[in-house]
Amino acid sequence: MSDFDLIGHDDVADLARGAAVLGTGGGGDPYIGRVMAEQAIRRHGPVRVVQLADVPDDALVVPVGMMGAPAVMVEKLPAGHEPARAVAALAEVLGRTPTHVACVEAGGVNSMIPITAAAELGLPLIDGDGMGRAFPELQMMLPTLEGVAATPMALTDEKGNSLVLRTVDNRWGERLARPATVEMGASAATAIYPMDGAQAKRGLVPGTLGVARDLGARLARARREHADPVAEAVAALGGFELLRGKVVDVSRRTTGGFVRGRAGLEGTGEWAGHTLALGFQNEHLVAERDGAVVASTPDLICVLDAETGEPVTTEAMRYGFRVAVLGIPCHPRWRTDEGLDLVGPRYFGYDHDFVPVERLV
Amino acid sequence: MSDFDLIGHDDVADLARGAAVLGTGGGGDPYIGRVMAEQAIRRHGPVRVVQLADVPDDALVVPVGMMGAPAVMVEKLPAGHEPARAVAALAEVLGRTPTHVACVEAGGVNSMIPITAAAELGLPLIDGDGMGRAFPELQMMLPTLEGVAATPMALTDEKGNSLVLRTVDNRWGERLARPATVEMGASAATAIYPMDGAQAKRGLVPGTLGVARDLGARLARARREHADPVAEAVAALGGFELLRGKVVDVSRRTTGGFVRGRAGLEGTGEWAGHTLALGFQNEHLVAERDGAVVASTPDLICVLDAETGEPVTTEAMRYGFRVAVLGIPCHPRWRTDEGLDLVGPRYFGYDHDFVPVERLV
Incomplete structure (x- = not known):
């Protein structure tokens, strides 16, 4: 940069x-x-x-x-x-x-x-x-x-x-x-x-900041050129598409200074017949596809509008949204024992150990 | 002093x-x-x-x-x-x-x-x-x-x-x-x-501090000399005895960093047949005798062990305690409009105006 x-x-x-x-x-x-x-x-x-x-x-x-x-x-x-x-x-x-x-x-x-x-x-x-x-x-x-x-x-x-x-x-x-x-x-x-x-x-x-600016520009260009912004994001960030589909269920409450909740998605297109559940506390923390964890904190779970590539925040997500969910490897220092003590799934109350997204998908 | x-x-x-x-x-x-x-x-x-x-x-x-x-x-x-x-x-x-x-x-x-x-x-x-x-x-x-x-x-x-x-x-x-x-x-x-x-x-x-030390010494002396410590406190502080009796009911919870609650007393001796209810938030705020307010914040409502003259705190008060309740005029600046805005009964959610204890009893 x-x-x-x-x-x-x-x-x-x-x-x-x-x-x-x-x-x-x-x-x-x-x-x-x-x-x-x-x-x-x-x-x-x-x-x-x-x-x-x-x-x-x-x-x-x-x-x-x-x-x-x-x-x-x-x-x-x-x-x-x-x-x-x-x-x-x-x-x-x-x-x-x-x-x-x-x-x-x-x-x-x-x-x-x-x-x-x-x-x-x-x-x-x-x-x-x-x-x-x-x-x-x-x-x-x-x-x-x-x-x-x-x-x-x-x-x-x-x-x-x-x-x-x-x-x-x-x-x-x-x-x-x-x-x-x-x-x-x-x-x-x-x-x-x-x-x-x-x-x-x-x-x-x-x-x-450089990564963010370049990614933002690629998403905008893909939208202008009627290309697939989700594929751009996957390519730019070195991640994996976990599902594309429709939001069918969101429960969310603001409590103790956080927004916490869950969202349910049903796959569409090549993902038809699959479901994905997201758990969040301000940020997305766990993605389960068809009941099995496919990405989990500290790896990044990103939700984009499937059409426009615009990022969808946990508080903006609504029933009926068409989205794509990406899993992206986090910074390697988060994957150390000390890092996982701070931000691993068990810290947030989930009953599973961290497995890198690239091994889960 | x-x-x-x-x-x-x-x-x-x-x-x-x-x-x-x-x-x-x-x-x-x-x-x-x-x-x-x-x-x-x-x-x-x-x-x-x-x-x-x-x-x-x-x-x-x-x-x-x-x-x-x-x-x-x-x-x-x-x-x-x-x-x-x-x-x-x-x-x-x-x-x-x-x-x-x-x-x-x-x-x-x-x-x-x-x-x-x-x-x-x-x-x-x-x-x-x-x-x-x-x-x-x-x-x-x-x-x-x-x-x-x-x-x-x-x-x-x-x-x-x-x-x-x-x-x-x-x-x-x-x-x-x-x-x-x-x-x-x-x-x-x-x-x-x-x-x-x-x-x-x-x-x-x-x-x-001088007032407190002298009061504490008078209470201790009254106890040693088998005199009435409650009368000593009333005389020392220029207050009024509101009731002597037995604690028959205490409800108290610690919430939001405060201890809040109510206590019910039944009169004994010359106060037999009368009841007194105390409302508190860390401190005693209102005393109602036989259903009528007889002392209220910002005037002082003090509870003493009737035998020993030892002060009883809102969190120490228990069923069966024999106590005397005193009402004592507060510092005159608390009785101004500005003072009552800060600490008057309505600030604490009570539905009555402040009346000085010396006019109520």
């Missing part, structure tokens, strides 16, 4: 679409994310992008994102300044000004929030993120596996409230930040996992 | 007992508070007491206490260092070292916690508190009526987690601190309402 050194207004739509695919159903709605980032770039100018390998070891890198149930962000739009205020609140307790902003995760909103913060603060944005996908809880970042502390972290809301946390470990960060997020209206901006450049290079996944 | 310039080991028992009476059923168990304060004084020496009038206008005063359901503190003892750590966390964001510690409220634990913090930090303790009694929510301090902000405030737990809040108003402080307190195990130490000496002189109630 050597040509990717600036995010301008016209890059945002592709980037938001591609990032929402990587968001595996969570990470926020691409339309809202797009509007916010475009507005920030119009106001403050394009955002400079720095490749992870070029970040100095003594940099102060601050990942930024929104915490909370993505469904809520549709109704309660962030005011726009709270991500930058979260960075400022964290900078105050660190006693140092951050040199780089990064993405906590990939997602339609959470790849955009760091753009708005970087634009407003005049800081460069790192091409990378903390997960290579999206996950629902804050300790679920690859830097946790490198021993990087999530705290001090800051949370801010659109009303002007802020909170700085210091916790004994990253799971305690999740435990204390989540109820505050709920009180703040089920979504809040966070600046978290402050780290130096050396830690960022070990901890973050490189190139996510 | 010109003679009250030092709290030594032998002052603590009386102080804890008297403060628990003023705690109106909340503010924590006097036995636990006593043990903690005695331990701190044994370790660090006596605590210097400063009268409110003698605090310099440019002092930095930090009220300290425990937030949470007092019932929990009986099972989950504070480790001892978290109040001092809360002050330190607050000092860090203030960029200044506090000059004085104060009590957020009167109570068996919450008049003791500031002693432990003052002892550990080597700071003087102000003879006074923020309520002249105890109340369940953090915005319910008289300094709120003087426009003093509750935040920045710090919360710490015994595990080593800490949280600093900045909120747009004091009720938002309560909304964001309460769920964190619940996650911290339903009790946490707080350093809150940082203020200068001039604000403290306007905002705090002077002399509470």
Whole structure:
């Protein structure tokens, strides 16, 4: 991605679409994310992008994102300044000004929030993120596996409230930040996992923004050219088509600051006669085809509109939608024992061990 | 209280007992508070007491206490260092070292916690508190009526987690601190309402510690001399006996970080044939005798063991206890329109206006 050194207004739509695919159903709605980032770039100018390998070891890198149930962000739009205020609140307790902003995760909103913060603060944005996908809880970042502390972290809301946390470990960060997020209206901006450049290079996944922008552009082109966008996504991400079909059942509730639920699909076309069940908590976590697990966290389970290739978030999914479900290998560090302790199926209460998607399909 | 310039080991028992009476059923168990304060004084020496009038206008005063359901503190003892750590966390964001510690409220634990913090930090303790009694929510301090902000405030737990809040108003402080307190195990130490000496002189109630110590000593003496401790308390506090009798019914649950419930009493002796119902949320809020309100928040409703004069907290009250219930006029600032907006009966969901206890009985 050597040509990717600036995010301008016209890059945002592709980037938001591609990032929402990587968001595996969570990470926020691409339309809202797009509007916010475009507005920030119009106001403050394009955002400079720095490749992870070029970040100095003594940099102060601050990942930024929104915490909370993505469904809520549709109704309660962030005011726009709270991500930058979260960075400022964290900078105050660190006693140092951050040199780089990064993405906590990939997602339609959470790849955009760091753009708005970087634009407003005049800081460069790192091409990378903390997960290579999206996950629902804050300790679920690859830097946790490198021993990087999530705290001090800051949370801010659109009303002007802020909170700085210091916790004994990253799971305690999740435990204390989540109820505050709920009180703040089920979504809040966070600046978290402050780290130096050396830690960022070990901890973050490189190139996510470039991958997202290219994927978003390929999906848009396929749509324009009446090609198959699903096949484009499979080719771009090196994944597997798990099913195409119709959504016949969705149960979903927003509880404890998360959206949780299940969706049932019936295959159509060459998948006729097959069914697929999806389990999610903000993000898709398990896909069972005809009763057998065919993909499971931490591998990516992505749902696309079968016609347009637009990513479908867990809160947007509705009865009757025609979708394709993809399974995509996750970052290899998630597949270690330590990674699976954090984000494997058993952590989320599923009664099976992780098996790589490429062995299941 | 010109003679009250030092709290030594032998002052603590009386102080804890008297403060628990003023705690109106909340503010924590006097036995636990006593043990903690005695331990701190044994370790660090006596605590210097400063009268409110003698605090310099440019002092930095930090009220300290425990937030949470007092019932929990009986099972989950504070480790001892978290109040001092809360002050330190607050000092860090203030960029200044506090000059004085104060009590957020009167109570068996919450008049003791500031002693432990003052002892550990080597700071003087102000003879006074923020309520002249105890109340369940953090915005319910008289300094709120003087426009003093509750935040920045710090919360710490015994595990080593800490949280600093900045909120747009004091009720938002309560909304964001309460769920964190619940996650911290339903009790946490707080350093809150940082203020200068001039604000403290306007905002705090002077002399509470002296009143509590003298009351505690009178109750102990009455017990030794087989006199009537209840009559002593009534005389000391200028209050009214509302009923003596037996607890015949208690319903209580710990929910949302509070202990809430009702207790029913049947009169004995000269009160035979009368009943009294108490409603509480951490503290006693309303007393109805024979179906009519005879005392209500913000006036103090205090329950004493009829034999020993020991204060009975809302979580210690049990079927069969022989108790006396007192009604005592609150600090006059609570009786203003602004005070009643914060802590009047309607705020707590009762369908009656406040009438002073001296007019009701």
